[in-house]
Amino acid sequence: MSRQSISFTEPNNNWLSAQIEAQEYRSKSELINDLIRQARAKEEQLNIIRAKLIQAEKSGFTTQGQADILSEFKRDLNLETEL
Numbered sequence: 621m622s623r624q625s626i627s628f629t630e631p632n633n634n635w636l637s638a639q640i641e642a643q644e645y646r647s648k649s650e651l652i653n654d655l656i657r658q659a660r661a662k663e664e665q666l667n668i669i670r671a672k673l674i675q676a677e678k679s680g681f682t683t684q685g686q687a688d689i690l691s692e693f694k695r696d697l698n699l700e701t702e703l
Contacts, residue, residue, distance in 0.1 A: 626652075665697050672696070 628636065636648050645651040672693065676682070682689070 668696055669693070 636651060639645050639651055640648065645654065684692075
């Protein structure tokens with residue numbers, strides 16, 4: 621694992637410290653890594669949505685209903701249990 625030195629604004633540092641004090645995380649490093657993982661997962665989901673939109677624009681009209689399209693998106697985004 622590589623080590624980095626980063627600086628935080630006071631409000632951000634206070635928020636990070638509050639998360640540690642609330643025992644949500646054991647360290648700032650753990651918290652920052654979790655935030656990065658969440659951002660990466662969100663980026664992957666957005667990439668899937670973009671690819672689907674591009675595919676839909678190129679394919680023209682569809683015979684799928686709204687429920688089928690939504691179900692397919694949820695399945696592809698692995699969100700069925702979250703939504």
